Amino acid sequence: MSDSLSERDKRYIWHPYTSLSAPAPVPIVKGRGAYLIDEGDNFYLDAISSWWVTIHGHAHPYIAERLYRQALELEQVIFANFTHRPAVELAEYLVAILPLEVSKVFYSDNGSTATEVAIKMALQYWWNQKESAGLKRTKILAFHHGYHGDTFGAMSISGRSVFTEAFNDKLFDVIFIDTPEAATISQIRSIVEEHAEEIAAFIYEPLLQGSGGMRMYEPGMLNELLLLCQQHDIICIADEVMTGFGRTGKLFASSYMTAIPDIICLSKGLTGGTMALGVTACNAKIESAFISEEKMKTFFHGHSFTANPLACTAALASIDLLLQQDCLDRIDWISASNKEFVKKLEGRAGIKNARSLGTIAAFELSEGKDGYLNTAGKKLAELLMQQGIFIRPLGNTVYIMPPYCIREEELEGLQHAILAAYSA
Numbered sequence: 163m164s165d166s167l168s169e170r171d172k173r174y175i176w177h178p179y180t181s182l183s184a185p186a187p188v189p190i191v192k193g194r195g196a197y198l199i200d201e202g203d204n205f206y207l208d209a210i211s212s213w214w215v216t217i218h219g220h221a222h223p224y225i226a227e228r229l230y231r232q233a234l235e236l237e238q239v240i241f242a243n244f245t246h247r248p249a250v251e252l253a254e255y256l257v258a259i260l261p262l263e264v265s266k267v268f269y270s271d272n273g274s275t276a277t278e279v280a281i282k283m284a285l286q287y288w289w290n291q292k293e294s295a296g297l298k299r300t301k302i303l304a305f306h307h308g309y310h311g312d313t314f315g316a317m318s319i320s321g322r323s324v325f326t327e328a329f330n331d332k333l334f335d336v337i338f339i340d341t342p343e344a345a346t347i348s349q350i351r352s353i354v355e356e357h358a359e360e361i362a363a364f365i366y367e368p369l370l371q372g373s374g375g376m377r378m379y380e381p382g383m384l385n386e387l388l389l390l391c392q393q394h395d396i397i398c399i400a401d402e403v404m405t406g407f408g409r410t411g412k413l414f415a416s417s418y419m420t421a422i423p424d425i426i427c428l429s430k431g432l433t434g435g436t437m438a439l440g441v442t443a444c445n446a447k448i449e450s451a452f453i454s455e456e457k458m459k460t461f462f463h464g465h466s467f468t469a470n471p472l473a474c475t476a477a478l479a480s481i482d483l484l485l486q487q488d489c490l491d492r493i494d495w496i497s498a499s500n501k502e503f504v505k506k507l508e509g510r511a512g513i514k515n516a517r518s519l520g521t522i523a524a525f526e527l528s529e530g531k532d533g534y535l536n537t538a539g540k541k542l543a544e545l546l547m548q549q550g551i552f553i554r555p556l557g558n559t560v561y562i563m564p565p566y567c568i569r570e571e572e573l574e575g576l577q578h579a580i581l582a583a584y585s586a
């Protein structure tokens with residue numbers, strides 16, 4: 163008899179964020195709505211939207227249909243010399259819905275490349291002007307506990323953590339600050355003012371630091387910090403890779419603030435989780451530093467699959483679905499349900515810091531030392547998996563981030579399964 167898919171996988175495949183001594187992965191053969199279905203026809207509720215991407219659920223027929231039709235027309239073309247309808251239409255769509263005056267849209271492949279491009283754009287913005295303005299801004303300002311991806315630039319601007327530890331001595335220097343609170347804003351102000359003349363850009367995950375532990379912070383304080391950066395001509399880069407496309411209750415988390423970023427990074431929910439695509443959108447100020455006959459002022463960055471027509475088509479279809487009233491209502495309903503869920507979590511033995519922001523609810527398990535290496539969350543995940551629910555805690559931080567298509571009884575079942583594990 164031939165080996166199972168799991169055994170064949172285990173022989174050759176190296177999985178992300180997974181120890182090579184971990185048990186074999188679950189072979190999934192199908193996705194339907196909020197569910198993943200394995201070889202044995204077991205259903206698993208995908209309570210974290212497959213790493214926060216599948217906003218409309220799996221194998222959505224509208225996205226699949228549009229992809230199929232596009233694949234018959236044009237599947238890929240080098241984007242340096244050519245353009246195509248899906249890329250142009252997607253740029254126009256994003257210009258219409260993004261909370262910034264978009265002047266240019268730069269495509270890449272994923273969240274790490276979207277932030278990598280943003281940082282390179284910001285640094286070259288200053289470099290391109292160094293002779294005319296005598297400016298030399300080369301530093302990046304970022305938050306402790308931030309996460310912007312796994313490539314070297316993206317790791318450099320992310321908080322130092324267990325993810326970066328093996329590479330810390332290879333990462334470039336960044337000025338790190340805490341996320342702002344009333345008690346710390348004046349200290350943060352002093353750091354920014356002290357270094358203002360050397361800071362090229364500030365990158366931040368607006369209102370919610372995802373991989374750093376679903377840490378939530380206040381829009382009023384972030385707004386103050388953004389205004390301070392803008393006073394000092396520091397480029398503001400909103401990393402909305404995770405928060406974009408409705409996750410925080412609004413289409414984009416940046417809309418909770420009045421201060422408008424210069425650059426926004428997108429990926430994950432952009433294509434409804436169907437295809438890999440990244441976007442770095444900038445305003446006219448950033449673009450202006452690159453408009454030149456001088457070859458050296460070109461932005462020398464690109465990927466083989468830049469603006470892949472299938473990925474752009476998936477994004478067009480996903481945004482169509484997102485903007486339907488039914489989907490917007492579902493986001494509101496999940497957000498309201500999360501607030502009630504948080505109330506029920508509060509005060510339970512073994513749980514602390516229950517919180518929610520839009521479609522995301524999170525809490526910590528009290529057992530052991532806080533952090534990614536804490537195994538308390540894993541035990542809960544194993545328990546839920548036996549009940550057909552998939553979560554992937556970040557150490558002792560447990561969170562749910564379901565697709566917007568989740569049905570009322572499914573969300574209630576998910577919340578109930580978690581509550582049942584901890585006595586009231």
Ligand SMILES: Cc1ncc(COP(=O)(O)O)c(C=O)c1O
Nearest residue numbers: 272273274309310311372403404
């Ligand atoms: C805020 C943020 N930025 C960037 C990334 C990196 O995205 P990707 O995993 O697609 O490279 C992530 C991934 O979790 C993220 O949450």
